[in-house]
Amino acid sequence: MIRRLKYKEIDFEKYAACLENSEQRKYSASKTFLDVTTNKQWDILVYQDYEAVMPVPFILKKGVKIVHNPLICQQLGIFSAQDDQKINEKFLHFLQKNYLIRAYHFNETNTLDSKLKTKKNFLLYPGVYDQVFAKYSPKRKRKLRLDDEVKENSEIKEISFHEAEEFIRNNVVGLEKDNDANVLMQTLETFYSLQYLKFLAFYYHNEITNMIAIYSDYDTIALLGTFNDKKYIKMAGASTLIDYVIKENIESCIFDFEGGNLPSIEEFFRGFRPELKHYAVIENSKKKLIKDFAKFLMRGKLS
Template sequence: MIRRLKYNEIDFKKYTDCLVKSEQRKYSASKNFLDITTNKQWDILVHNDYEAVMPVPFILKKGIKVVHNPLICQQLGIFSDKDDKKINEKFLHFLQKNYLVRAYHFNETNNFDSKLKTKKNFLLYPDEYAKVFAKYSPKRKRKLRLDDEVIENSELKELNYKEAEVFIKNNVIGLDKEDDAETLLKTLEMFHSSKHLKFLAFYYHHEITNMIAIYTDYDTIALLGTFNDKKYIKMAGASTLIDHVIKENIENYIFDFEGGNLPSIEEFFRGFRAVQTNYAVIENSKKTLIKNFAQFVMRGKFS
């Protein structure tokens, strides 16, 4: 049996235990991650006594819950001891029957009989760094061979939040509106305060040219953001930063590139010879959402 629990009804110990033991384990489903990215606006769907769980983030539109994956939360989905298509289908049906869904992303381990749209992600799995590096593409290896002048006048440094904030504000791209930029900064600040997030910068002649934001939890290091000064885009500072993090951590952690649907980004990630994974998504247009809302009203969902 699947039931819905509001935030204040969740047994977080049982929820966390289910995540930790799950085949699909993802840092982004943790209470800390979801509390910050959703401002504690999330329910869960539960199968029996927390045998399987599914976090459901939402935004409120005129008091109505609309399911929407929060900013920089790539994957959620169903978490259980062993992934089960039949159970997953029950969760999927319950979600679609009881919520208005704008966008929901499952994880790459979730399998379904239903035909769902998929998106790409790229992962590097734990191994010796020398073996990982040996698989890099020839182009990526060339990019990492910095000129002597660059080597002599550059360094990698960890930044505090205030230092990172200035660089992000001046170089963030790809966000649709100003509110998204503010949400991103607030989220990164809270992650940094929680000790899960670090900012690593590439300096050239004492000036920041590139910066990455990396989130560490469970067995994963996730690339939550890459920020570049366009003047130095050809210097390969971003590649150098990512390679440094991989070198320091890949023996013990999965490196999650957190994306890959744009051709230019996909090409960049493939240069590290990361493994492509696909995860199922539900995405509805505003027009479809309005149509679904009308059907909900007719069925008495919002009466």
């Protein structure tokens, strides 16, 4: 039996226990991550007594819940001790029957019988750094051999959110709405204050040319943002930063690239020779939302 629980009804101890013991464990499904990225606007679907759970983030439009994965939250989905396709289908059916859905992303471990659109992600699993580096593409290895002049006049520094903010605002790309930049900055600042997030900057002649934001949680290091000054895009500062983080963490942590759907980004990530992972998504147009809204009104399903 699947139940829908509103935020105030969730037993967060049982929810956390289910996540921690799940085959699909993802940092992005944690209470902290969802509280920050959704401003506590999320429900959960629960199977039995928290044997499986499915977080459901939403936005409110005129009092109506519309399911929408929040900014920088790549994957959610179903979490259970063992992934079960039949149970996953029950969750999917319940979600589609009881919610208006703009965008919902499952995780790469979830198996589904239903044919849904998929997106790409890339993961590097723990290993000896020298062996991980040996698998990099020849092009990536060349990029990491910095010119002597660059090597002599560059350095990597961990910096504060305050130091990172202006560079991010000036160089962020790919956001759909004007307000998304403010939401992104607020989210990054909160994660930084909670000590989940670090900013690493590549300096050339004392000027920041590239920056990455990395999120750390248990056994995962996630690349939540890559920001580049286009004037220095050929200098390979971003590659150097990512390689630095991999070198420091790959023996004990998964490195999650958090993306790969744009051809240019996919090509860049593939240079590190990570494993390609597909995850299922539901994405509906505004036109379909309006149609579904009318159907839900007739059935009295909106809450």
